[in-house]
Amino acid sequence: MGFLGLSASASSVLVASLLVIGLAVLPYGLGIPAARGLVTNPPVVGVWSNACGSYAIASNNTSCGNLTAGNSISVQINITNAPVGSVNGYEFFLYYDPAFLNATRIDVSTGTVFPYPSLIFNELALRGEVHVLAVCLGCGNTSDNGVLVNILFKILGTGVSPISLAAGMVPSGFAQSFTVLTGLLPSRQVVEIGPITSDGYFTNVAGNTGPVASFTFSPKVFQGSTVTFNASGSYDPDASINAPNGGISLYEWDFGGASSLSQPTKNPILIIPFWSVFGNFSVRLTVVDSDDGFEGIQTQPLTISEAPFAFAASPTILTIIKGASGTTNLTLTSLNGFSGTVTLSATLSPIISKSPTTSLNPSTATLPTDGMMDSVLKVSTGHPTRTGNYIVTITATSGTFSLSIQILVTVNRK
Numbered sequence: 215m216g217f218l219g220l221s222a223s224a225s226s227v228l229v230a231s232l233l234v235i236g237l238a239v240l241p242y243g244l245g246i247p248a249a250r251g252l253v254t255n256p257p258v259v260g261v262w263s264n265a266c267g268s269y270a271i272a273s274n275n276t277s278c279g280n281l282t283a284g285n286s287i288s289v290q291i292n293i294t295n296a297p298v299g300s301v302n303g304y305e306f307f308l309y310y311d312p313a314f315l316n317a318t319r320i321d322v323s324t325g326t327v328f329p330y331p332s333l334i335f336n337e338l339a340l341r342g343e344v345h346v347l348a349v350c351l352g353c354g355n356t357s358d359n360g361v362l363v364n365i366l367f368k369i370l371g372t373g374v375s376p377i378s379l380a381a382g383m384v385p386s387g388f389a390q391s392f393t394v395l396t397g398l399l400p401s402r403q404v405v406e407i408g409p410i411t412s413d414g415y416f417t418n419v420a421g422n423t424g425p426v427a428s429f430t431f432s433p434k435v436f437q438g439s440t441v442t443f444n445a446s447g448s449y450d451p452d453a454s455i456n457a458p459n460g461g462i463s464l465y466e467w468d469f470g471g472a473s474s475l476s477q478p479t480k481n482p483i484l485i486i487p488f489w490s491v492f493g494n495f496s497v498r499l500t501v502v503d504s505d506d507g508f509e510g511i512q513t514q515p516l517t518i519s520e521a522p523f524a525f526a527a528s529p530t531i532l533t534i535i536k537g538a539s540g541t542t543n544l545t546l547t548s549l550n551g552f553s554g555t556v557t558l559s560a561t562l563s564p565i566i567s568k569s570p571t572t573s574l575n576p577s578t579a580t581l582p583t584d585g586m587m588d589s590v591l592k593v594s595t596g597h598p599t600r601t602g603n604y605i606v607t608i609t610a611t612s613g614t615f616s617l618s619i620q621i622l623v624t625v626n627r628k
Contacts, residue, residue, distance in 0.1 A: 256407060257296035259306065259362070259393055261377045261414030264290050269414035270423070271377075281418040283371050286318070289414070291346075291379075293327060293395075294359040302328075302404070303349035303396035304362055309498065311375035311509045312341040315416060319366040322348045327360035329353050354398055367416075374417040374424035378498075378511040380470065382409040386493020390471035393496075408494070413511070425450040425462060425503040425510035436615040437492050437521040443467065443499075445482040448510070450503040457504065464502040470495040472518060492518045522552035523581060525610045525617040532593055532623045534570070536601065539594040542621050544574075546587040546610055553583040556612045560591060562623075563605050568598045570623060572606055581612075593623050601625045 263271045265288065266278040273281045281287065291308070293301065310317070317338045322331040328350035337345035346363055380391040384406045395407040417423055428447035435441050445465050453461020459482055466478040467486075472495040475486050495516045500509055524547045532540040546556055556579060560572040573592045581587045591608060604623040609616050 255295055256382070257301065257395060257409045258294045258412060259304070259379065259382060259395070259409045260292050260294070260412035261308075261379065262290045262292045263287070263414070264361075269412065271414065271416040272423075273418040274420060281369060281416075283369050286366055286368050287416070289365045289367060289377060290361045291363045291365065292360065293355065293362050293409075296327075296355055296358055296395075298356060298358060299354035300397050301395050301407075302354045302398050303347075304394070305347040306345075306393040307380040307391040307496075308344040308346075308365070309376070309378045309380070309500075309511055309513075310342055310344075310367070310416075311373070312370075313507075314369065314371050314373040314375045315367045315377075316370055317344045317365055318368050320344075320346055321364040321366070322346075322362075324364055325361050326364075327355040327357045327362065329356055349396070369416075369418065372418055373506070374415065374419055374422055374508040376413065376415050376424065376427075376500075376509055376511040378413040378513055379411040380498065381496035381513040381515040382411045383494040383496065383515045384408045386491075386495070388471045388491045388493055389495050391468075391496045391498070392470070392494070408515070411513070413513075419506075422452060422506070422508070424508040425501050427499045427501045427510040427512035429497075429499045429512060429514070431497075431514075431516070432614055434614060435488060435516060435518045437488065437490060437518060438617055439518075439615055440485060440487045443484045443486065443497070445484075445499055445501065448482065448499070448501045450505065453503065453505065461504050462501045463504040466500040466502070468498040468500075469516070470497060472497070472516060488518050492520045520550050521617065522550060522554075522612065522615055523548050523556065523610070523617070525608075525619055527591070527608065527619050527621060530619070530621055532621060534593060534595055534623065534625050535628055536595055536599055536625060537597045539592055540623070541593070542591040544589040544591055544608060544619075546581055546589075548581050548583055548585050551583055552612075553581060553585075554612050555579070556581050556587065556610050558589055558608060558610055560606055560608050563607070566600065568596075568600050570595045570599055570604060570625060574608070591621065593621075595625055599625055601627055 320336045322333045335347040379393045382393045385392040429445040431443045450461030468476045497516045498513045526545045534540045558574045558577045571594045606621040609618045
């Protein structure tokens with residue numbers, strides 16, 4: 215959710231906080247490419263342990279200290295590759311396994327890169343999640359590399375836990391998890407920057423680093439797309455060679471506000487539609503191994519682009535006398551600068567003998583940028599055609615994107 219449970223992106227609160235101190239803000243919704251374009255090499259925000267000198271907080275590293283249950287560890291969220299004065303705020307969501315760790319305290323001041331940090335919001339009450347928003351009032355980072363915030367965790371038991379950041383991005387208004395920075399241009403305009411993120415983990419089990427979460431998906435996703443997420447690359451390093459699914463027993467998906475269909479499954483393949491939302495989202499995969507019940511987490515940014523074209527039909531209801539035919543005009547309209555080949559297809563239901571026939575003219579054409587394309591659906595009947603109601607579904611497809619509309623056809627005797 216957004217700040218204090220608002221449906222809007224919480225990063226808008228981060229920007230609003232900077233407005234209070236008199237800084238001009240560039241238009242919201244720059245998107246990942248635009249925001250990163252303002253910074254040649256995006257900063258890296260990552261999980262680190264100063265005590266361990268590593269992203270791995272492990273009992274086999276004596277520098278980490280006593281990692282038995284009841285003790286506490288301090289985890290740093292660091293920033294690197296950030297030129298001095300270029301960053302003046304941040305917001306992130308961090309995930310861990312609450313069976314073995316519990317976040318208890320946030321410290322934005324001790325040893326951080328900001329001289330005058332202000333903690334705007336923090337949330338530790340949700341099990342397995344940390345949410346932090348902070349700004350530097352009238353100042354920026356004083357070092358290229360260093361600590362943004364210190365998080366204190368209490369160790370609850372013996373086990374393994376990922377410590378993973380939400381994906382770095384400039385979030386959309388629907389986004390419910392993300393990692394984002396604000397930067398200050400020489401003109402004193404504030405911009406949002408989607409950083410690169412890196413994760414860490416905790417283990418106090420000798421020789422066990424927990425399962426590895428890994429997934430892929432189609433890189434180009436549009437409104438209305440149905441997308442296949444494939445987590446077959448996930449595995450448990452200590453599983454037997456023939457273990458089903460590489461030793462993974464459960465896959466838990468969270469789409470960061472892009473879909474309400476987030477769900478656990480035993481199948482590494484998940485096919486899910488994205489309906490009306492668009493923008494940048496953080497997809498989180500949590501895998502659970504079969505032998506120990508330990509978790510692994512991976513997050514990736516998902517950009518859902520607005521639909522490349524609109525599809526309309528007129529009329530959407532046809533009444534045809536047996537032996538005659540009817541037509542519907544179809545119009546495709548380019549959106550967001552799209553141009554390309556669009557293929558039309560039509561299917562009729564119910565599929566029965568002596569049903570009407572359909573044809574499209576044309577069935578394939580090139581839609582120009584900011585242009586339109588027309589086609590005609592013809593529904594033909596003969597004297598043997600059965601009377602009744604039929605549905606014709608016309609689908610317009612370009613690459614991985616498709617849109618469908620339906621026409622009601624009623625065939626009467628006379």
